[in-house]
Amino acid sequence: MGEAVKSTVDAVQKQLSGEAGEKGTRGTADDAQIAGIVAAxxxxxAEVAGKLMQKYGPPNEAAETRLIWHANGPWKRTIVYRDEVPHNFPKPHTDLLEQFIDYRVPLGRFDDLAAY
Incomplete structure (x- = not known):
């Protein structure tokens, strides 16, 4: 029990100090590598990737199919994908960008969120 309390106290202290959560990669991907990837x-x-680079600088990670920024602006993580995924909700469109935030859901509202 004492160890559990200590862990909880440590977690709360990290949260209050701003040290909690995912940390951005300290470095960024190589400019030449990024240019070669996005050119294809x-x-x-490619347009969305360019706008994100103008706003947030070079991504922290680069792969043939995606660019990833960590802790950029208000976002925990941003991913732009090479391949668009078609969706029909709320109307037909394609997705190529994901952005993540930390959000605490009150326990009393979790079922509502899960139902959505």
Missing amino acids: WPEKP
Whole structure:
């Protein structure tokens, strides 16, 4: 029991100090590598990647199919994908960008969120 309390106290202290959560990668991907990757992408994902780089700088990670920023602006993580995924909700469109935040859901509202 004492160890559990200590762990909880440590977690709360990290949260209050701003040390909690995912940390951004200290470095960024190589500019030449990024340019080569994005040059091979379709127009729309390449355009979104360019706008994100203008706003947040070079991504922390780069792969043939995605660029990833950590702790950029208000976002915990941002991912832009080369391949668009079609969706029909709320209307037909394609997805190529994911952005993440930390959000605490009150226990009394979790069922509502899960039902959504």
